Amino acid sequence: MMMSSNPFHRINISLVILPSLFLTAYYLFASFPRSPIPPIIHTSLARLPSSSPSWNIYPENFYNGGAYVNLPLGRARILVRYWLIGPESGRRVVLIHGLSIPAIVWKDVAPVLASRGYRVLLYDLYGRGYSDAPQVTYDTTLFTTQLALLMQHVKWDNAFIVGLSMGGGIAAAFSAHFPHLVNGKVAFVASAGIMESSDISRTAKFMSSPLVQTVTALPPFQHYMRRLANASKPAEFQEVNPIQEILRLQSAHLPHYNAAVASSLRDGPIRGLHFAFQELACTSNQVLIIHGTADDTVLYKFASKIRDLVPQADLVTISDGGHDITITHAPDVSAALLRFLADNYSYKPAQPSLA
Structure with a gap:
């Protein structure tokens, strides 16, 4: 087939192509990105009605000295709940809770430290308890920055x-990102941070997948979860486990709680922090590891792995202690922390690993 030799045909094609090329080049070189959109902020337990069981199990005044602060996150402000207990002149200690249970998990440890003269800062991580839940990626930087901003506020x-x-x-990670904010002592209780993907159950991986989280965030599913939670309230004669109950209430009633937990599992300070522990080993900080031998969430083997990364660490092994040792073995945890935080603490060789 012969190509057309008609010059008008070539001109017509040019009239179509040249403007398109000009507009594309203009867009690439002259366009400017839109202003960043502030993240959606989801509510906390504070927004639940006063009739909610959460106000009896974990009220916002669960500890004395509670307050709220608006912490900046880009163009947004996130409401965070914190408490300061113990004498104002006491040596300062920050207690950081874990993946799913807010600061109530320290209920049998924090008051002991305060009674022994320490000034204790407790707070709810973003997306848990009485702290709002920004619709963002819950990565390590988000959590370390939250604590740095909170310490600046207080x-x-x-x-x-x-x-x-x-x-x-x-x-x-905080000790690596903000070493000047660490006053010489770091303690790890049933600590995550260096788990591998293979250490996380298939069920947890499935439930934390973006697809499942998209489905569970839909209003019909949220309504179903709330009805299920209300229908499964413990009978009056049954003793309520506050830790299990607050977990259930958050999952059922906080619109972004499940997504925040799922993102923390996928993107957060559960895995990949070998570098942070290695950096800690290069500092003069004293380090304590407390771990239970019966922990089936973060296995006891990780205590010895953290100790390998931080050779100066002192390891306290709690025989038959599970993952909830701040509840089941609170006296043991408190005693170990008090010994470690004391001015006259000195390193002793770590106990042999049972892993």
């Missing part, structure tokens, strides 16, 4: 840092 130049479970990962 005018703390530094503090001892204690982290439980995922809070241990936050504590390790």
